[in-house]
Amino acid sequence: xxxxxxxxLHNLRETKVWKSVFRRGPANTxxxxxxxxxxxxxxxxxxxxxxxxxxxxxxxxxxxSISFILFIVLFVTGILLMFYYHPAAPNAYRDMKDxxxxxxxxxxxxxxxxxxxxxxxxxxxxxxxxxFYRGGYKPPHEFxxxxxxxLLLLTLFLSYTGYLLxxxxxxxxxxxxGTNIISAMPFIGHKVRxxxxxxxxxxENALLRFYVLHVVILPLAAFVLIGIHxxxxxxxxxxxVKPKDEDGKE
Amino acid sequence: xxxxxxxxxxxxxxxxxxxxGVTRRDFLNEITMGALGIAGLGSVAVTYQYFSPNVLxxxxxxxRAGNPDxxxxxxxxxxxxxxxxxxxxxEGFYAVSAVCTHLGCITQWKPDADMIAxxxxxxxxxxxxxxxxxxxxxxxxxxxISLTADGELVVDKLQIIKxxxxxxx
Numbered sequence: 001x002x003x004x005x006x007x008x009l010h011n012l013r014e015t016k017v018w019k020s021v022f023r024r025g026p027a028n029t030x031x032x033x034x035x036x037x038x039x040x041x042x043x044x045x046x047x048x049x050x051x052x053x054x055x056x057x058x059x060x061x062x063x064x065s066i067s068f069i070l071f072i073v074l075f076v077t078g079i080l081l082m083f084y085y086h087p088a089a090p091n092a093y094r095d096m097k098d099x100x101x102x103x104x105x106x107x108x109x110x111x112x113x114x115x116x117x118x119x120x121x122x123x124x125x126x127x128x129x130x131x132f133y134r135g136g137y138k139p140p141h142e143f144x145x146x147x148x149x150x151l152l153l154l155t156l157f158l159s160y161t162g163y164l165l166x167x168x169x170x171x172x173x174x175x176x177x178g179t180n181i182i183s184a185m186p187f188i189g190h191k192v193r194x195x196x197x198x199x200x201x202x203x204e205n206a207l208l209r210f211y212v213l214h215v216v217i218l219p220l221a222a223f224v225l226i227g228i229h230x231x232x233x234x235x236x237x238x239x240x241v242k243p244k245d246e247d248g249k250e
Numbered sequence: 251x252x253x254x255x256x257x258x259x260x261x262x263x264x265x266x267x268x269x270x271g272v273t274r275r276d277f278l279n280e281i282t283m284g285a286l287g288i289a290g291l292g293s294v295a296v297t298y299q300y301f302s303p304n305v306l307x308x309x310x311x312x313x314r315a316g317n318p319d320x321x322x323x324x325x326x327x328x329x330x331x332x333x334x335x336x337x338x339x340x341e342g343f344y345a346v347s348a349v350c351t352h353l354g355c356i357t358q359w360k361p362d363a364d365m366i367a368x369x370x371x372x373x374x375x376x377x378x379x380x381x382x383x384x385x386x387x388x389x390x391x392x393x394x395i396s397l398t399a400d401g402e403l404v405v406d407k408l409q410i411i412k413x414x415x416x417x418x419x
Contacts, residue, residue: 173355177370180354195298199306 045231047238054239063127067155068226070120074158075219077113085165087211089204092167117159124155136240144232147225154222161214167207175202175210315395315403318343318419326359326366326377334393334405335359335366337377342416345393345405346379352386366390378413389413 012018013026024035034048053059084103085095099106128148131137137145164175179202183193198205233239313332321327321338328335328348333356335346348366350357355370365382366375374382379390394409395417403417 177353195301198303199308201308203308205303
């Protein structure tokens, strides 16, 4: 059975179509292994070589990867939730309730989105603390540290804009309180609040604006910055590895 | 090179020195960047305008609060739809905002304690809006209150008046 599968895979790799997609041969030398990374759009910004120590759990606890996986989970579940959600009053609240009680597997998707959002905030914060205590903000990583701080802020803004969308009492008062905090900014506070809410009260305009921020603008910005963040890890010479780890002592 | 070039027809009115270090390429670059800069600023300005709604479908800020006889003397009445307290004291009427000056939560009138309390962060106020304790930074504002020609109370939430101004009926 296994050899049958192997030979089928081998035959597939010999086809013209396969060879047109994957131009390199089998990854059996260091050169072809590197080419496998270079030649793939989704992998080409990854390092072709890493220090073994930077792959240890203790080097990163994989917190950045965990945050990214949670972001992908949120991206997929969020798109699925959008198929049943109208960003308007009073539909928004009813759609949220429909997702919980009427739509097949809706409650699973909604809870997955919600839990992944909570976990992402937690993971991103833990990632930041971990990088900070390992000195990951020091040169040559200082630019990537700043990108990471912006990504932390984007995570919090995504969390906050998503909080309004259920359109329940919790959402309404959270956004009332939050936007009143914004209006305490000197000089421009009231104008920023007016622009963010699209009015003077938390109404339909505010719901629509938060929705567009939540599903388009902020995720797009996060995607671009995540790309830069990952790419710079490689360009800045990989993860920060402590001398202790370099010595091989733990 | 071309920086120091002068017109080839010496002595004619066209013999103006070309240059002072500006080449044609520099000139066109600066014109183009300047035009792009102006267009960029303009698009920021029109986008800002676009995001400021001109018409708002929000509840009216002026409302009628009914006949003064509805409110007994020494009473505080919460009008939930308008988020306003109509207070009647022996000296007259006043309309006090029910929106906490801290972060915008709706306060509640507590008749037993004779005070207005905010459920969010615990600010308390006297029935005339004066702050008893924080975190609210300011007293609750008083709104303009008057009588219509047919003798009904009318409150304008856009007009904030001094706490000393009361409506005598």
